[in-house]
Each structure stands twice: as C-alpha cells, then as structure tokens.
Amino acid sequence: MPTTTDTPRFREGAGRLCLDFIRTLRYRGTSSASEELPDGAALATWVRQCGPCAPDDTVAPDPAQAARARELREAVHALVIAAVRTEDPASCGDTALRHLNRAAAAPVPVPALDASGRIRWRADDPVTATLALIARDALDLVTSAAITRVRECADPHCGALFLDGSRPGTRRWCSMGTCGNRAKKTTLRHKTARPVR
Numbered sequence: 426m427p428t429t430t431d432t433p434r435f436r437e438g439a440g441r442l443c444l445d446f447i448r449t450l451r452y453r454g455t456s457s458a459s460e461e462l463p464d465g466a467a468l469a470t471w472v473r474q475c476g477p478c479a480p481d482d483t484v485a486p487d488p489a490q491a492a493r494a495r496e497l498r499e500a501v502h503a504l505v506i507a508a509v510r511t512e513d514p515a516s517c518g519d520t521a522l523r524h525l526n527r528a529a530a531a532p533v534p535v536p537a538l539d540a541s542g543r544i545r546w547r548a549d550d551p552v553t554a555t556l557a558l559i560a561r562d563a564l565d566l567v568t569s570a571a572i573t574r575v576r577e578c579a580d581p582h583c584g585a586l587f588l589d590g591s592r593p594g595t596r597r598w599c600s601m602g603t604c605g606n607r608a609k610k611t612t613l614r615h616k617t618a619r620p621v622r
C-alpha cells in the first residue's frame with residue numbers, strides 16, 4: 426500500500442508549464458523572495474508533482490541538475506519578461522538563450538498507450554526530459570499568439586507571471602484566492618476607513 430501522503434507542495438495553475446516552473450522562485454523581485462528548488466530532492470519533487478513522468482526515487486538526486494534547473498528557470502523568466510515587455514524575446518540575452526536552447530535540445534518524455542487505454546509518459550532521465558519540456562514550452566509560448574495573454578500579477582509583492590484565459594483578457598491577479606482576495610480586502614479597508622460625511 427502506498428504510504429506517501431503527498432499534498433501538492435508547489436504552486437500550479439499559471440496556465441503553462443514554463444510559467445509554473447518560474448514560480449519556484451517565490452515572491453520574485455521582492456525582499457521576501459524564496460528559493461523552492463534549493464537541491465536535487467526539491468527538483469525531483471517538483472518534477473513528480475508537475476511533470477508527466479516521475480523520477481525514480483531510488484536514484485539519489487543530482488545537485489548539479491538542480492543548479493542547471495535554476496539557471497534554466499532564470500533563463501525562462503528573462504525570456505518571457507523580454508517577450509512581454511519588449512516584444513523581442515531574443516533580447517533576454519545570450520546567456521539565457523544558451524541555457525534555453527541547450528535544455529530544449531534534450532529528449533522529451535515519450536507517450537505510450539498501456540493495456541488499460543491510458544497514456545503513460547516515460548523518459549530515461551525524467552528530470553532532464555521535463556526540463557526539456559519546460560524549455561520547449563517557453564520557446565513555443567514566446568513565439569506564439571499566447572504571449573499577448575501573459576500577464577504580470579498586479580500584486581507588487583507576488584512577482585508571478587500567468588496566462589490570462591479570461592474572455593475579455595482583463596485578469597489582473599495570478600490567483601483570485603490569494604493575490605486577488607488580498608487586493609479586494611485592501612480596497613474594502615480603504616473604503617470603510619473613509620470618513621462618513
């Protein structure tokens with residue numbers, strides 16, 4: 426019987442795999458920025474939660490792989506920010522492009538239909554393959570029309586990027602449950618604090 430009681434540890438729901446991945450540096454750009462991928466074990470846990478195929482947990486995580494993953498994450502962030510703010514994704518710089526292109530060149534997970542009719546994804550190295558998937562997702566995102574729907578969360582303490590799937594394209598917060606709710610409460614506080622004439 427499985428003994429794991431895994432509750433999701435990492436945030437998902439930004440609308441693209443590459444955008445969820447860059448949220449592993451939480452509160453980016455603020456004084457409370459926090460690193461959620463400090464080591465290979467954390468990276469393996471992220472891949473297990475968010476990727477299509479899980480790494481073998483009997484194999485010790487590789488610390489160098491975590492360092493490469495963080496480099497890739499910063500490259501993805503630089504790429505998406507460049508595309509959103511300047512409409513020129515390549516202006517993210519040569520170092521970022523090198524990390525992105527190198528990661529994207531690795532083999533990605535491959536699908537196979539099992540006897541029960543379900544797709545199973547597999548890769549010789551699930552961590553590297555998932556990083557390749559993230560890099561390819563980022564390259565696809567910044568060169569497609571979807572990039573016009575990528576927003577920076579309106580909460581200045583959040584730092585998240587998300588894909589705005591709303592019909593009018595006016596979504597402002599990465600999540601209504603957290604940042605949106607906080608903004609609403611602040612507005613309400615200001616309104617109720619106003620003196621009644």
Ligand SMILES: [Zn+2]
Pocket residue numbers: 578579580583584585598599600604
């Ligand atoms: Zn937010």
